[in-house]
Amino acid sequence: xxxxxxxxxxxSPVRELRAAGHDVPxxxxxxxxxxxxxxxxxxxxxxx
Numbered sequence: 001x002x003x004x005x006x007x008x009x010x011x012s013p014v015r016e017l018r019a020a021g022h023d024v025p026x027x028x029x030x031x032x033x034x035x036x037x038x039x040x041x042x043x044x045x046x047x048x
């Protein structure tokens with residue numbers, strides 16, 4: 001399952017989801033400080 005974690009999410013749940021085999025792009029790792037609209041656009045691009 002794909003989860004998009006915004007930068008307000010702590011890193012520990014992201015690590016746990018990834019360890020369980022989930023795809024989790026994490027805003028804090030590569031695109032911090034995006035606006036809500038930019039996060040929504042990113043989520044739309046990551047849809048499978």
